[in-house]
Each structure stands twice: as C-alpha cells, then as structure tokens.
Amino acid sequence: xxxxxxxxxxFPGNSIIHRLDPRMKLxxxxxxxxxxxxxxxxxxxxxxxxxxxxxxxLSKISLKLIAKSxxxxxxxxxxxxxxQIVYNNKGITLLELGRLxxxxxxxxxxxxxxxxxxxxxxxSSLLTxxxxxxxxxxxIERLFSPLKIVKINVHSIAMMMTIALRFIPTLxxxxxxxxxxxxxxxxxxxxxxxxxxxxxxxPVFVPLFINSFSRAYELAFAMECRCYKGGEGRTRLKxxxxxxxxxxxxxxxxxxxxxxxxxxxLITAPEQxxxxxxxxLRFVL
Amino acid sequence: xxxxxxxNLSYVYSEGTPFRKTAIDNINISIEEGEFVGIxxxxxxxxxxxxxxxxxxLKPTSGRVLFNGQDINxxxxxxxxxxxxxxxxxxxxxxxxFESTVYRDIAFGPKNMGLSEKEIEEHVLKAADFVGLxxxxxxxxxxxxxxxxxxxxxxxxxxxMEPKVLILDEPTAGLDPQGRDTISDMIDNYRISTGSTVIVxxxxxxxxxxxxxxxxxxxxxxxxxxxxxxxxFSNYERLVEIGLNVPQITGIFIDLKSRGxxxxxxxxxxxxxxxxxxxxxxxxxxxx
Ligand SMILES: Nc1ncnc2c1ncn2[C@@H]1O[C@H](COP(=O)(O)OP(=O)(O)OP(=O)(O)O)[C@@H](O)[C@H]1O
Ligand SMILES: [Mg+2]
Numbered sequence: 001x002x003x004x005x006x007x008x009x010x011f012p013g014n015s016i017i018h019r020l021d022p023r024m025k026l027x028x029x030x031x032x033x034x035x036x037x038x039x040x041x042x043x044x045x046x047x048x049x050x051x052x053x054x055x056x057x058l059s060k061i062s063l064k065l066i067a068k069s070x071x072x073x074x075x076x077x078x079x080x081x082x083x084q085i086v087y088n089n090k091g092i093t094l095l096e097l098g099r100l101x102x103x104x105x106x107x108x109x110x111x112x113x114x115x116x117x118x119x120x121x122x123x124s125s126l127l128t129x130x131x132x133x134x135x136x137x138x139x140i141e142r143l144f145s146p147l148k149i150v151k152i153n154v155h156s157i158a159m160m161m162t163i164a165l166r167f168i169p170t171l172x173x174x175x176x177x178x179x180x181x182x183x184x185x186x187x188x189x190x191x192x193x194x195x196x197x198x199x200x201x202x203p204v205f206v207p208l209f210i211n212s213f214s215r216a217y218e219l220a221f222a223m224e225c226r227c228y229k230g231g232e233g234r235t236r237l238k239x240x241x242x243x244x245x246x247x248x249x250x251x252x253x254x255x256x257x258x259x260x261x262x263x264x265x266l267i268t269a270p271e272q273x274x275x276x277x278x279x280x281l282r283f284v285l
Numbered sequence: 286x287x288x289x290x291x292x293n294l295s296y297v298y299s300e301g302t303p304f305r306k307t308a309i310d311n312i313n314i315s316i317e318e319g320e321f322v323g324i325x326x327x328x329x330x331x332x333x334x335x336x337x338x339x340x341x342x343l344k345p346t347s348g349r350v351l352f353n354g355q356d357i358n359x360x361x362x363x364x365x366x367x368x369x370x371x372x373x374x375x376x377x378x379x380x381x382x383f384e385s386t387v388y389r390d391i392a393f394g395p396k397n398m399g400l401s402e403k404e405i406e407e408h409v410l411k412a413a414d415f416v417g418l419x420x421x422x423x424x425x426x427x428x429x430x431x432x433x434x435x436x437x438x439x440x441x442x443x444x445x446m447e448p449k450v451l452i453l454d455e456p457t458a459g460l461d462p463q464g465r466d467t468i469s470d471m472i473d474n475y476r477i478s479t480g481s482t483v484i485v486x487x488x489x490x491x492x493x494x495x496x497x498x499x500x501x502x503x504x505x506x507x508x509x510x511x512x513x514x515x516x517x518f519s520n521y522e523r524l525v526e527i528g529l530n531v532p533q534i535t536g537i538f539i540d541l542k543s544r545g546x547x548x549x550x551x552x553x554x555x556x557x558x559x560x561x562x563x564x565x566x567x568x569x570x571x572x573x
Binding site: 011062064065177178180181182183184185186187188190202203206207210211 | 301302303337340342361365368369372373374375378380381382383393394397398428442443446
C-alpha cells in the first residue's frame with residue numbers, strides 16, 4: 001500500500017536518456033517546463049508534446065510507469081478543466097444549459113491546461129526515473145556552485161539532499177515493517193474516526209522516530225570514520241563531462257523553443273481560433 | 286484437520302514495475318496442531334514472505350491460506366481474529382517497542398484483544414515469566430534494556446496474546462550463545478506447556494535439528510523439502526547445493542563415514558554424537 005508511491009523513484013537503465021549528463025538533463029527539464037507555459041497555439045503545443053513522447057520512447061521507461069506518475073495529479077487536472085469549461089465564456093457558445101455556457105474558448109483553455117500539467121509532471125518524473133538520486137544532487141551541487149560566492153554552503157545542502165533522498169525508501173520500508181509488526185499484535189490501523197486513527201499511529205511513529213535518530217547518529221559516525229569533513233578540498237571519483245549527445249539534446253530543445261517563439265508570432269492564439277470558427281459558422285448558416 | 290494450510294500460494298513484490306520479484310511460488314503446505322516446524326532456506330528464499338502470509342499481513346498474489354479450514358482473507362474481521370490466534374514475531378522485533386514501560390509494551394497485544402485489566406495482568410506476567418524477564422524489569426523503559434533483553438520483551442509481547450500458533454522469524458539472530466539457547470529452550474517450553482503449534486524460521490541447523498518435528502526447506506521461493514528432520518538432513522549434497530548445510534556435528538559423522546569408519550550419519554545433537562562415538566570406540570576395543 002504505502003509502497004506504491006513512485007515519486008522520486010529511480011529506474012536504472014542504459015538508454016540514451018539515462019546516459020545524458022545529469023546537469024544537462026536538469027537544465028533541459030527546466031527549459032522544457034518554461035517552454036510548455038509559453039506555448040500559445042496548437043503547433044507549438046504539438047511540437048512540445050512530440051518532443052516529450054520521443055524522449056519517453058527513447059528512455060525505454062514503460063508506459064505503465066508514466067501513467068502511474070500522472071495518477072496523483074489526475075484530480076487537479078479534472079477540477080481545473082471543469083472550472084475552465086464552466087467559467088470561461090470566451091468564444092462562441094456550443095451548448096447552453098440554463099446559466100451554464102459551454103464555449104469554444106473554455107474548451108481550448110481546458111485542453112491546454114490539461115496538456116500543460118500532464119507534460120510538466122511527465123517531464124519531471126522522467127528526470128527522476130532516469131537519473132539516480134546521487135547523480136541528481138551532484139548535478140544540483142555543481143549547477144549551483146557559483147552560489148559559494150555569496151557564502152551559501154552548496155555542498156552541505158546537496159549532501160543533506162542526497163542523504164534525505166537516500167533514506168526515503170528506507171523509511172518507507174521501515175514504516176511498512178513496523179505497521180506489520182503492530183498489526184500482528186492486533187493493532188487496528190485501518191478503521192475508526194480521525195482521532196482514533198491518529199492514536200493508533202502512535203505505536204508506529206514512536207519506534208520510527210527512535211530508529212531514525214539512532215540511524216542518524218550511526219550514519220554521522222560512519223561518515224566521520226571515513227574522514228568526511230565537508231566539501232572543502234574534496235575531489236571526485238567521476239568527473240562529469242558533456243558528450244555529443246548532450247549538445248544534440250540541447251540543440252533539439254532550443255529548436256523546439258524556436259518553433260514556439262516563431263509560431264506564437266505568426267499563428268493566432270486559440271482564443272482567436274474561436275473568432276475564425278465563429279465567422280466560419282456564421283458564413284455557413 | 287490441519288491448523289494452517291496453504292493452497293498454491295504465490296506472492297509477487299512490486300507487481301507491475303521493473304522491480305517485480307516473485308518471492309514465493311506455488312507453496313502447498315499443511316501444518317498440524319501441536320507441531321514444531323523449522324523453516325530453513327538461503328537468504329532471500331522467501332521465508333519471511335511466507336510467514337507473513339500465515340497471519341494475513343500479506344495478501345496472496347494468488348492462492349489461499351487456510352486457518353482451521355477457513356480462508357484467512359475471507360473477511361477483514363476474520364483476518365483480525367486470526368492475528369490473535371496466529372502470533373507472528375518479526376525478524377529483529379526489538380525495533381518495534383514503543384511503550385513507556387516494558388509492562389505496557391507486553392500488554393499492547395492483550396489490550397487489543399479487549400481483555401479486562403485483570404486478564405491482561407495475568408497474561409503479561411505469564412509471558413514475562415516464559416521469556417525469563419524478572420519482575421523488576423517490567424517497570425523499566427524498554428529503551429533502557431540491552432539488545433537481548435529487548436528481544437525477550439518483544440517475544441513476550443507476542444506470547445502474551447497466547448496464540449494457538451506461534452511464529453518466530455529468526456528469534457535468535459544476533460544473540461550471544463547463551464541468549465540463543467535460552468530463547469530456543471523457552472520456545473520449546475511454550476509449545477510443550479500450552480500445546481500450541483510453533484513455527485520458527487532459523488539459520489541455525491542445530492536449533493532446527495534439536496527442536497523441530499518437521500522441517501520446511503525453501504529454495505528460491507519454492508518448497509524443496511517438507512518432511513521430518515532425518516529425511517531432510519539425509520540429503521546432504523542437495524542441501525549444500527542450495528546454500529544450506531547439515532548441523533556441524535552431522536557433518537563430522539558424514540566425514541568420518543567417508544573416511545571408512547562405520548558410523549551412523551543421522552546424528553544431530555552432541556548427546557547423540559557422544560553415544561555413537563562411545564559405541565565406535567567400544568567396538569574397536571579402545572574403550573572398556
Ligand atoms: N518489501 C519488499 N519489496 C520487494 N522485494 C522484497 C521485499 N521483501 C523481500 N523482497 C524480496 O523477496 C525475496 C524473499 O524475501 P524474504 O524476506 O522472504 O527472504 P528470507 O528468506 O526471509 O531471507 P532472510 O533469510 O535474509 O531473512 C527476496 O529476494 C527479496 O529481495
Ligand atoms: Mg527473513
């Protein structure tokens with residue numbers, strides 16, 4: 001049950017997407033997400049979607065997993081779409097039910113919002129699915145290393161993130177185990193009202209916290225035993241280096257951005273489609 | 286009728302992801318009341334997964350688990366009642382203590398059963414006595430105890446429910462030799478004095494040979510053997526092949542036999558070994 005969470009999970013593989021430089025992947029995802037929000041017409045949106053689909057296929061991550069990543073935002077998507085359809089009254093009215101007007105403008109915006117949210121989630125899940133947490137934080141550390149100038153200890157922050165990420169699965173495992181053990185002693189964790197349920201969780205959280213603290217101490221000792229003293233003067237086993245594929249990927253996304261900018265200037269926005277559709281309908285009728 | 290029975294029981298972890306893993310595969314066993322079953326198998330062979338099905342913690346991917354002939358997953362209420370009759374004590378149970386005193390921690394199970402204060406006290410004292418916890422320990426915080434003492438408290442927490450079937454997953458892992466002996470003796474005592482069924486997962490062939498009436502050998506999620514101690518340990522080669530062994534003392538006799546001495550190889554305890562060696566020496570005239 002609690003094990004079904006896939007957020008931030010990493011699925012090892014050897015696809016070209018897995019092998020991209022994590023710094024580049026991070027930057028590309030960032031650019032991609034911004035670009036998604038700049039799309040104002042179907043051509044631009046289509047290009048971005050195509051780009052995403054290609055990336056998913058190249059990553060060889062199963063479509064089931066991709067679908068799983070969308071599941072948590074499904075409700076949000078549904079609510080925003082319904083709100084758009086109900087409250088956006090631009091364009092021509094397709095259907096009138098009492099005070100409810102369903103208009104072309106509403107539908108266009110609903111479709112766009114849906115695509116945007118889904119693309120956003122899929123792109124960021126793809127990043128974590130194909131990049132190991134250690135590489136990811138390593139990449140963050142390097143990308144933000146210029147912040148050292150303003151006295152921000154990027155290394156410590158990155159190390160904390162690495163450790164936190166590393167221990168999420170461990171903690172989930174542990175919660176699962178403790179819950180099982182207490183259930184074996186007849187603890188009822190699944191019924192009753194909120195207060196009863198809250199109380200029932202005490203036998204789970206007390207051992208969890210106690211074990212986490214002792215684990216934190218042990219980890220700190222283990223790190224000190226291996227002479228860890230923070231980031232000063234620390235060298236790396238694996239240096240990151242940009243390869244040809246990284247530049248190709250960068251070029252591809254910049255090309256997509258080009259398409260967006262050009263099409264935004266040349267093609268009318270969806271709100272205006274409705275005007276065209278409007279005049280077309282009027283012409284026919 | 287068997288008290289616990291499994292029918293084509295299989296379980297798959299992380300179904301539908303690349304980490305999919307069949308932990309147990311088509312298990313058919315039946316355990317009679319009053320039996321002492323030892324479960325052995327290499328690391329990752331599915332022992333813990335199997336025992337977690339026996340009190341309904343894991344729901345089978347396919348197949349059924351029967352308690353007294355009834356499917357334990359047939360209803361939520363039944364699963365919960367089964368948990369009081371089938372007491373499961375996990376691997377490293379000391380990490381699950383949470384109460385402010387040892388007494389209250391042991392009382393957690395009986396309290397969940399809905400017993401009265403008086404009955405709870407009886408159960409707790411009896412359980413503490415079984416595992417050899419002294420009275421003055423009961424008011425201490427469980428976090429102030431040593432590892433071995435914590436283990437006893439945790440086991441007492443399960444015994445206090447007086448389950449008809451007591452399942453222990455590696456109860457002696459990580460304890461000193463004395464601790465191992467006392468815990469395995471105490472489990473046997475519990476079985477004899479209450480007539481309960483006991484199932485113990487263990488990596489110690491000696492413990493299994495000493496106490497068990499039947500041995501379940503797991504190999505890669507499947508049942509390799511499920512018979513008496515003698516029958517299982519007579520398959521020396523096969524056991525070694527699947528990463529297990531026979532008790533050390535048995536190994537010695539198998540070795541002696543292969544060097545041409547006429548000894549029995551179905552020797553599992555030091556006492557038996559002594560008898561057999563004395564017989565051998567007598568025959569050769571080395572002992573009067
Ligand atoms: N929570 C889990 N998620 C995914 N796979 C698991 C999980 N628990 C166990 N497994 C896998 O299932 C298999 C059986 O595990 P199990 O814990 O039942 O083995 P075991 O026989 O108890 O081993 P050990 O002697 O080490 O305790 C192992 O290969 C393990 O990797
Ligand atoms: Mg185990």
